[in-house]
Amino acid sequence: MAPDAEYVHAAFSAIAPRYVAVNHILSLGVDILWRSRAVELVADWKPSSLLDVATGTGDLALDIQRELPEIEVLGVDFCKPMLEIARRRGLRHALCADAMRLPFKPARFDVLTTAFGLRNMQDYRGALHEFRRVLRSGGHLLVLDFSIPEGVISSATYRFYLHHILPRLAGLFATSASAYFYLGESIERFPRRGAMCDLLVDVGYSDAVCIPLLGGIAAIYFAQA
Numbered sequence: 001m002a003p004d005a006e007y008v009h010a011a012f013s014a015i016a017p018r019y020v021a022v023n024h025i026l027s028l029g030v031d032i033l034w035r036s037r038a039v040e041l042v043a044d045w046k047p048s049s050l051l052d053v054a055t056g057t058g059d060l061a062l063d064i065q066r067e068l069p070e071i072e073v074l075g076v077d078f079c080k081p082m083l084e085i086a087r088r089r090g091l092r093h094a095l096c097a098d099a100m101r102l103p104f105k106p107a108r109f110d111v112l113t114t115a116f117g118l119r120n121m122q123d124y125r126g127a128l129h130e131f132r133r134v135l136r137s138g139g140h141l142l143v144l145d146f147s148i149p150e151g152v153i154s155s156a157t158y159r160f161y162l163h164h165i166l167p168r169l170a171g172l173f174a175t176s177a178s179a180y181f182y183l184g185e186s187i188e189r190f191p192r193r194g195a196m197c198d199l200l201v202d203v204g205y206s207d208a209v210c211i212p213l214l215g216g217i218a219a220i221y222f223a224q225a
Ligand SMILES: C[S@@+](CC[C@H](N)C(=O)[O-])C[C@H]1O[C@@H](n2cnc3c(N)ncnc32)[C@H](O)[C@@H]1O
Pocket: 005, 008, 009, 012, 053, 054, 055, 056, 057, 058, 059, 060, 076, 077, 078, 079, 082, 097, 098, 099, 100, 114, 115, 116, 117, 120, 121, 122
């Protein structure tokens, strides 16, 4: 079943104050390396305008704003407590909006990024259509999100960590361990590698590419609108 928007909104509102710290602790800082790989790709596309959807506390948008200070970087999220932190951390343009109905005219942006966001949306296909609508023709989409490793042993080990260890560890640091049980379920549901590339092509994107990260526990997907 797809994630419920009300649940997602409430869960992120609850974990917002500790989101940045808990993320870095639980991922041992590797999420920082993944985002910097995403920033490198974005820089190669030389955009003038970029929309970061589900920007949350602004981690990816802030990295891009720092790396490419001359371009327009706009972050949107439907969770005000997360956005408030993004603003306090220095994100210049942050807007409260639902990713499923973006308040922008067609072909408004050169690049659209979303890190750990699409997986939390009610309708992946609908969201990808909406992202394509606001991208100019030939503009670039980049999705960074969790995945499940492909090998039998590595996937079983990772699933044990994801469903049994991570929520308990998170309970020690975060205000809501239940959000981290939800994390495991949402990763299981999310299309992986080939399936995600097929979905992107089905929605109308071209040249879909998947870069697995850290043995496949996360991946960057990119494609052109
Ligand atoms: C795991 S956080 C990711 C935040 C940030 N991109 C990062 O890399 O840390 C997921 C974010 O997606 C947002 N989100 C989920 N569904 C959304 C929707 N339909 N519209 C806008 N934001 C949404 C949540 O509010 C939350 O801030």
